[in-house]
Amino acid sequence: MLNSLKKIVPILLTTGLLSTIASGYALTPLATTSNGGYTGQAKSSQNNNNKMQWKARHEAEENAILDQLGLTPEQRKKIDAIKAESHTQGKAAHEQMHQQHKDFEAYLFSAGATEQGANVKIDSSSQRMANMGKLRVKTLFKMRALMSPEQFQKFGILQHERWENKMKRHHHQPLGE
Numbered sequence: 001m002l003n004s005l006k007k008i009v010p011i012l013l014t015t016g017l018l019s020t021i022a023s024g025y026a027l028t029p030l031a032t033t034s035n036g037g038y039t040g041q042a043k044s045s046q047n048n049n050n051k052m053q054w055k056a057r058h059e060a061e062e063n064a065i066l067d068q069l070g071l072t073p074e075q076r077k078k079i080d081a082i083k084a085e086s087h088t089q090g091k092a093a094h095e096q097m098h099q100q101h102k103d104f105e106a107y108l109f110s111a112g113a114t115e116q117g118a119n120v121k122i123d124s125s126s127q128r129m130a131n132m133g134k135l136r137v138k139t140l141f142k143m144r145a146l147m148s149p150e151q152f153q154k155f156g157i158l159q160h161e162r163w164e165n166k167m168k169r170h171h172h173q174p175l176g177e
Helices: 002-015 017-021 048-067 073-108 115-146 149-170
Strands: 030-032 038-042
Touching: 048 073, 048 149, 073 115
Parallel strands: none
Antiparallel strands: 030 038
């Protein structure tokens, strides 16, 4: 079975199917040994500099949206506090997801792995992802409570535009299509 996995994993990785199969696990290419075997360690897809650039761009985009809403200083202070609290909770959840991904990947390629065992780990990951989604919704509703209906409507439009632009960048589609 392990030899079969070694043959199919490169195909699954290059097509993105393994990520789909793993139901939300963002699997990265596995490091290989000189004889073509897998070490069980994931290659890093980004260096720290890229992560810092992404974080700076993300924060700048969020701040630009909030700047366009005409928030009072008090609203902005409270929203910034909500965002900071959410960020702290989200970062902890993300770190747990990352560890869970490493554990899943190690299990998946271990000699004792079973389909049932892998599915149990996927279900656990799905629950953790659902909890992260609930945290985003909780944050959104806390922010909404501080905004006027007009501010929140504008916020929704700007967030949607930001999301569309992100999808265009991610999928390498020309802008305006």
